[in-house]
Amino acid sequence: MFEGLRSYLGMESCDNQWISFNSTGLEVELKEKLFGQHLASHAILKAVTGFLNRENSKKPLVLSFHGWSGTGKNYVTKMIANHLYREGMRSSFVHHLIATIHFLHVDRTDLYKEQLQQWIKGNVSSCARSLFIFDEMDKLHPGLIDGIKPYLDSHDHVDGVSYRQAIFIFHSNAGGEKINKVALDFWNDGRQREEIQLSDLEAAVSLDVFNSKQSGFWHTSIIDKNLVDFFVPFLPLEYKHVQKCVREELKVRGKAVNEDTVSVVAKEMTYFPKQERVFSDKGCKIVEKKLDYYLED
Numbered sequence: 001m002f003e004g005l006r007s008y009l010g011m012e013s014c015d016n017q018w019i020s021f022n023s024t025g026l027e028v029e030l031k032e033k034l035f036g037q038h039l040a041s042h043a044i045l046k047a048v049t050g051f052l053n054r055e056n057s058k059k060p061l062v063l064s065f066h067g068w069s070g071t072g073k074n075y076v077t078k079m080i081a082n083h084l085y086r087e088g089m090r091s092s093f094v095h096h097l098i099a100t101i102h103f104l105h106v107d108r109t110d111l112y113k114e115q116l117q118q119w120i121k122g123n124v125s126s127c128a129r130s131l132f133i134f135d136e137m138d139k140l141h142p143g144l145i146d147g148i149k150p151y152l153d154s155h156d157h158v159d160g161v162s163y164r165q166a167i168f169i170f171h172s173n174a175g176g177e178k179i180n181k182v183a184l185d186f187w188n189d190g191r192q193r194e195e196i197q198l199s200d201l202e203a204a205v206s207l208d209v210f211n212s213k214q215s216g217f218w219h220t221s222i223i224d225k226n227l228v229d230f231f232v233p234f235l236p237l238e239y240k241h242v243q244k245c246v247r248e249e250l251k252v253r254g255k256a257v258n259e260d261t262v263s264v265v266a267k268e269m270t271y272f273p274k275q276e277r278v279f280s281d282k283g284c285k286i287v288e289k290k291l292d293y294y295l296e297d
């Protein structure tokens with residue numbers, strides 16, 4: 001359907017009435033609502049703002065988020081979508097794929113690859129400013145990663161379609177253990193986590209992610225070809241961050257923030273290493289459920 005007609009009918013269309021980047025909104029939300037992730041926050045704001053403010057980008061934006069479960073990878077992705085698309089994650093220009101759900105059968109890889117390529121092409125043909133989210137990227141079959149490679153590169157066109165305005169975000173737990181180790185070493189040395197620099201993690205993460213034969217990344221040339229613009233590490237969350245997550249969840253539910261509730265829920269989470277109990281092993285992931293349970297009583 002023509003974009004003008006879609007707009008006239010009040011349907012979402014691929015134009016600046018529906019797609020318009022609010023960099024201040026993203027900056028404020030990252031600052032106020034993403035806890036304990038100074039590296040991710042800085043890298044994402046810089047990468048996304050730089051890309052979306054550039055008139056003629058030479059390649060699509062490709063971000064790869066790494067870290068332990070529940071540390072904010074999906075949460076931040078949702079923030080990016082909310083500040084770019086009026087419909088946020090509900091936008092028909094936001095596409096979310098989960099490796100273990102959508103590509104379950106290894107023997108169908110060739111078929112999946114063809115479908116995936118058609119699907120990316122079709123979506124970008126309908127709207128150049130499309131956002132593709134690949135969850136569990138480390139579990140994606142190398143054949144499929146190979147399949148999406150041409151779209152991540154700086155080609156002018158691939159089969160008559162330009163992918164230069166698209167955004168690809170990959171999520172994975174790969175590298176999480178190494179990131180956790182660096183964070184724990186800082187903690188053991190009595191240093192602030194905010195002192196951790198990207199350079200402290202790069203070597204550790206790349207060793208873990210790219211040398212792991214289980215990782216789909218390892219098998220493909222996605223790395224050596226520099227197709228990923230930014231590797232973004234997510235640090236493990238501490239007790240104080242979990243407390244903040246509980247407070248935030250209470251606010252979202254319109255409940256008064258009761259510090260007893262905050263402590264009870266935060267203490268219910270499990271922390272590692274077992275002895276020191278520094279980091280939440282599920283980040284803030286099950287805070288919502290724990291709170292449901294607690295508030296029911």
Ligand SMILES: Nc1ncnc2c1ncn2[C@@H]1O[C@H](COP(=O)(O)OP(=O)(O)OP(=O)(O)O)[C@@H](O)[C@H]1O
Nearest residue numbers: 033034035068069070071072073074075245284285
């Ligand atoms: N750093 C954080 N700051 C604030 N809230 C957070 C943070 N991390 C997680 N949360 C909360 O926990 C929920 C679950 O986190 P999220 O889905 O982003 O985890 P994830 O890193 O994508 O995990 P997984 O690897 O298991 O998919 C979020 O919806 C959010 O409410």
